[in-house]
Amino acid sequence: MAEDNKRIDLRKDVFNKTEYVKTIDTRFTEFGVKSIAEQVQDETSVEEFFQYYNELFYEIPAEGETNSHRYLVIQSGEYINFDENLDELEALREEIARLRTDILELQIKNIELETGTALNIDTSALKNQINGLGADINANNASLVTAQEEAKKASEEAFAARDNSTNTSGVGYF
Numbered sequence: 001m002a003e004d005n006k007r008i009d010l011r012k013d014v015f016n017k018t019e020y021v022k023t024i025d026t027r028f029t030e031f032g033v034k035s036i037a038e039q040v041q042d043e044t045s046v047e048e049f050f051q052y053y054n055e056l057f058y059e060i061p062a063e064g065e066t067n068s069h070r071y072l073v074i075q076s077g078e079y080i081n082f083d084e085n086l087d088e089l090e091a092l093r094e095e096i097a098r099l100r101t102d103i104l105e106l107q108i109k110n111i112e113l114e115t116g117t118a119l120n121i122d123t124s125a126l127k128n129q130i131n132g133l134g135a136d137i138n139a140n141n142a143s144l145v146t147a148q149e150e151a152k153k154a155s156e157e158a159f160a161a162r163d164n165s166t167n168t169s170g171v172g173y174f
Contacts, residue, residue, distance in 0.1 A: 060072075104126075
């Protein structure tokens with residue numbers, strides 16, 4: 001066998017510091033690094049967010065740990081201190097109820113003075129009856145919510161059981 005003697009010339013280009021910067025592109029455009037202007041342009045604006053929200057409104061589930069209407073309400077409520085507002089609203093409702101009771105008592109006194117007849121209406125007993133009705137309404141609402149949650153759970157379990165069962169009878173459904 002004859003050996004082929006081939007000559008390979010190696011060449012090395014060397015740049016000084018000023019030529020290197022002019023010749024070699026040192027930007028990281030190949031790695032997906034975006035400029036600040038590109039990053040700002042790619043961000044979703046508040047207007048775009050609400051446009052997307054309105055488009056997806058009925059596709060968003062009502063309940064869920066994340067990605068649901070309840071999640072949005074809770075997150076937004078925490079951001080705007082909604083609980084503090086609820087406490088203030090409850091205090092205002094109590095004040096309104098007290099003022100209404102005061103007005104009722106004054107109206108009763110006014111009627112008694114105009115007619116000269118004592119009506120003998122116990123406003124505190126009326127207030128207790130109203131409070132009792134309010135408590136009953138709250139208890140009924142809580143029972144209703146519990147019943148709805150149980151019905152939803154039972155429905156989901158029934159659907160899951162139906163999906164897990166297989167039809168081996170050979171009869172198809174159309």
